Amino acid sequence: MSSHYEAPIREPLVLGDKSYHDISVDVAAPVLGKASKSWWIVFTIALVAFLWGLGCIIYTISTGIGVWGLNKTIGWAWDITNFVWWVGIGHAGTLISAVLLLFRQKWRMAVNRSAEAMTIFAVVQAGLFPIIHMGRPWLAYWVLPIPNQFGSLWVNFNSPLLWDVFAISTYLSISLVFWWTGLLPDFAMIRDRTKSPFQKKIYGILSFGWSGRVKDWQRFEEVSLVLAGLATPLVLSVHTIVSFDFATSVVPGWHSTIYPPYFVAGAIFSGFAMVQTLLIIMRKVSHLESYITVLHIEYMNKVILLTGGIVTVAYAIEFFIGWYSGVPYENYTYLSFGAATGPYWWAFWALITCNFIVPLSLWVKSLRRNIMWTFFVALIINIGMWFERFDIIVVNISKDRLTSSWTMFQPTFVDIGTFMGTIGFFFVLFLLYARTFPVIAQAEVKTIMKTSGEAFKRLRAEHGDDHSHVQHVEQYPADAGPAANVEDKDFDSAFDDLTEEESENNEIDIELHRGKIENLLSRIGTYDPEVNKQDDLKKISGVGPVMEQKLHQLGIFTFEQVSRMTDREYDLLDEIISEFPGRAKRDDWAGQAQALKNKN
Amino acid sequence: MAATKIHAIYTDDDLLMQAVKQTRSANYHISEVFTPFPVHGLDHAVGLAPTRIAITAFLYGLVGLSVAITMMNFMMIQDWPQNIGGKPSFTYYQNMPAFIPIMFELTVFFAGHLMVITFYMRSKLWPFKKAENPDPRTTDDHFLMEVDADNHDVEKLTKFLYDTGASEISLIEKEEDH
Numbered sequence: 001m002s003s004h005y006e007a008p009i010r011e012p013l014v015l016g017d018k019s020y021h022d023i024s025v026d027v028a029a030p031v032l033g034k035a036s037k038s039w040w041i042v043f044t045i046a047l048v049a050f051l052w053g054l055g056c057i058i059y060t061i062s063t064g065i066g067v068w069g070l071n072k073t074i075g076w077a078w079d080i081t082n083f084v085w086w087v088g089i090g091h092a093g094t095l096i097s098a099v100l101l102l103f104r105q106k107w108r109m110a111v112n113r114s115a116e117a118m119t120i121f122a123v124v125q126a127g128l129f130p131i132i133h134m135g136r137p138w139l140a141y142w143v144l145p146i147p148n149q150f151g152s153l154w155v156n157f158n159s160p161l162l163w164d165v166f167a168i169s170t171y172l173s174i175s176l177v178f179w180w181t182g183l184l185p186d187f188a189m190i191r192d193r194t195k196s197p198f199q200k201k202i203y204g205i206l207s208f209g210w211s212g213r214v215k216d217w218q219r220f221e222e223v224s225l226v227l228a229g230l231a232t233p234l235v236l237s238v239h240t241i242v243s244f245d246f247a248t249s250v251v252p253g254w255h256s257t258i259y260p261p262y263f264v265a266g267a268i269f270s271g272f273a274m275v276q277t278l279l280i281i282m283r284k285v286s287h288l289e290s291y292i293t294v295l296h297i298e299y300m301n302k303v304i305l306l307t308g309g310i311v312t313v314a315y316a317i318e319f320f321i322g323w324y325s326g327v328p329y330e331n332y333t334y335l336s337f338g339a340a341t342g343p344y345w346w347a348f349w350a351l352i353t354c355n356f357i358v359p360l361s362l363w364v365k366s367l368r369r370n371i372m373w374t375f376f377v378a379l380i381i382n383i384g385m386w387f388e389r390f391d392i393i394v395v396n397i398s399k400d401r402l403t404s405s406w407t408m409f410q411p412t413f414v415d416i417g418t419f420m421g422t423i424g425f426f427f428v429l430f431l432l433y434a435r436t437f438p439v440i441a442q443a444e445v446k447t448i449m450k451t452s453g454e455a456f457k458r459l460r461a462e463h464g465d466d467h468s469h470v471q472h473v474e475q476y477p478a479d480a481g482p483a484a485n486v487e488d489k490d491f492d493s494a495f496d497d498l499t500e501e502e503s504e505n506n507e508i509d510i511e512l513h514r515g516k517i518e519n520l521l522s523r524i525g526t527y528d529p530e531v532n533k534q535d536d537l538k539k540i541s542g543v544g545p546v547m548e549q550k551l552h553q554l555g556i557f558t559f560e561q562v563s564r565m566t567d568r569e570y571d572l573l574d575e576i577i578s579e580f581p582g583r584a585k586r587d588d589w590a591g592q593a594q595a596l597k598n599k600n
Numbered sequence: 601m602a603a604t605k606i607h608a609i610y611t612d613d614d615l616l617m618q619a620v621k622q623t624r625s626a627n628y629h630i631s632e633v634f635t636p637f638p639v640h641g642l643d644h645a646v647g648l649a650p651t652r653i654a655i656t657a658f659l660y661g662l663v664g665l666s667v668a669i670t671m672m673n674f675m676m677i678q679d680w681p682q683n684i685g686g687k688p689s690f691t692y693y694q695n696m697p698a699f700i701p702i703m704f705e706l707t708v709f710f711a712g713h714l715m716v717i718t719f720y721m722r723s724k725l726w727p728f729k730k731a732e733n734p735d736p737r738t739t740d741d742h743f744l745m746e747v748d749a750d751n752h753d754v755e756k757l758t759k760f761l762y763d764t765g766a767s768e769i770s771l772i773e774k775e776e777d778h
Contacts, residue, residue: 154679214643219651
């Protein structure tokens with residue numbers, strides 16, 4: 001139908017001849033099936049890393065922050081680097097689900113669920129670091145503005161560290177309800193599909209009793225839209241506020257107004273790299289190649305190119321200002337000792353290589369659409385963005401305003417172990433998610449099937465944009481009551497080719513109808529393969545593969561022949577082919593054939 | 601009083617849309633439609649009023665903003681003013697630039713959460729709520745239209761619904777709650 005129109009030049013977003021039911025089956029398969037051996041192997045590795053990290057956290061808290069490599073000059077190092085890295089990764093999820101929703105980007109629907117899951121799991125990791133860094137995490141509630149034992153000494157609302165508390169907790173909780181609201185219809189789908197009573201119970205609880213009423217959907221869409229509108233400025237504010245932790249300080253290199261946009265771009269950059277890393281594996285393992293296609297990967301690579309470019313310009317501006325400002329502190333941060341030439345040169349050049357040089361390859365279309373290369377680049381960017389935060393934090397404070405206190409940072413095994421632990425924790429959560437959650441927003445993907453599904457795009461290419469694929473079948477042939485209440489009988493699935501069985505049962509008794517057939521052909525003309533060219537009769541609305549075969553048996557091959565049909569011929573045809581009485585006349589085959597003939 | 605309903609099941613969203621329009625123009629009353637995904641324009645076709653949930657979000661946002669302003673004014677200006685980095689704390693207005701991030705965050709926090717809670721309450725969605733879709737296939741690929749049959753000839757209505765393209769039709773006797 002015309003309301004499902006999409007420019008033919010756009011590549012399909014759902015590959016293969018998928019029906020609505022196929023989508024449910026494909027999305028539910030990883031949840032209802034058994035875990036593969038590779039899943040258990042990866043899960044075990046992640047779990048071991050997580051437990052190792054947990055041990056390091058317990059050691060830190062029971063002994064003290066002194067077990068880290070911090071010294072009196074470098075009071076923030078891996079902990080805050082990891083914090084910023086994880087928060088940044090989270091940003092891609094909200095960008096995909098909120099910003100792309102506002103821009104009505106249909107490709108977001110296959111990736112938003114997993115990207116949002118990644119957001120939530122990444123922000124959980126991020127939140128761990130400030131809490132551990134407090135040293136006494138059981139006093140973490142002191143960051144809340146609540147009446148307390150110190151009289152009425154309140155939290156300091158002037159401090160960016162407190163803004164962080166509000167920003168991160170708002171971000172985490174809003175992302176969570178956004179995610180969960182979107183999950184309700186998909187949990188409901190699994191609830192109604194599963195055979196196991198236990199799963200039925202669990203998904204019944206998780207789906208909040210979602211029933212899919214038309215009013216519920218109306219509210220659902222409005223809520224999604226408003227949440228997207230709220231989450232868009234929210235996601236920009238979160239990394240802006242994270243950058244304020246540095247920008248509002250007076251440390252050379254941190255005290256910089258470029259930080260908010262620079263951090264936001266970097267966050268989206270690293271987040272999309274992490275989405276690529278996760279989804280390229282997941283689409284393979286969970287067999288979702290039809291939904292998360294090369295096109296999706298290319299779109300995300302384009303976002304990576306854009307944000308990577310912004311980040312690169314920001315690096316260049318930092319150096320320019322180091323020279324142009326004439327401030328001696330900026331000078332030794334960037335130029336005379338310098339990030340690029342000082343003792344941390346390796347960290348700086350790791351950053352330039354990973355965030356600037358390697359992603360440049362994505363300008364080449366064949367590399368942008370190469371899945372293995374994309375995966376490699378995404379891993380490199382993940383590493384590069386960690387180095388970016390390490391450079392910002394450690395390199396800048398390693399040279400403070402007193403030359404006597406300049407020093408280097410050496411991580412201990414606890415620093416490294418805690419970081420590895422959060423990566424393990426992240427993957428534990430993500431792997432559990434991939435086995436128990438519908439990893440694709442199937443209800444939303446179903447809404448774009450008719451515009452962007454490969455099969456429907458092909459149908460439109462063949463039959464024209466205004467063709468309705470809903471057949472108007474006579475419900476009471478010969479008034480004998482409903483003949484066959486079979487599924488899909490009202491839907492013209494022209495992408496199902498004729499099976500062998502169907503073609504075999506499709507014979508017309510030629511002998512029985514010989515007289516009528518000759519009569520019919522004498523009126524509409526015979527087909528001579530020497531002179532005439534065969535037309536594709538399926539282009540006539542109402543003629544499917546089966547009907548075409550029957551017409552061929554009668555000797556009708558061209559639009560010319562069909563266009564000569566009048567009421568008498570229709571009646572003859574109905575007598576010979578008794579399945580669809582009145583069909584040819586109602587659909588006006590002759591008129592359609594006339595039009596098609598003139599088009600040829 | 602027992603209410604008689606007819607459940608007509610469709611297998612395609614375009615077919616459902618057409619059926620809804622035909623049923624409404626034939627002056628039958630559609631009491632509910634269950635679909636596996638949001639069908640664009642269906643709410644309008646069924647004759648539902650637009651949802652007002654976005655308005656509630658705006659109002660909740662205003663509440664969040666007021667809470668933020670009231671809270672910070674009380675804590676930082678009235679109850680215990682402090683000189684923090686020389687930032688002026690004599691009036692709320694002077695100190696406000698430092699408060700803008702939290703004013704924004706709390707606006708979003710209140711608007712988002714309270715709107716979603718409103719949605720869950722209005723649509724009766726919460727844990728342990730029993731699902732009410734009459735056919736489990738309506739969360740997969742089937743579309744169910746529930747039509748009031750109380751004051752109609754059931755035979756005629758059934759035939760009419762078949763003619764709109766329903767693939768299955770069942771007669772339901774319901775005990776009305778009220």
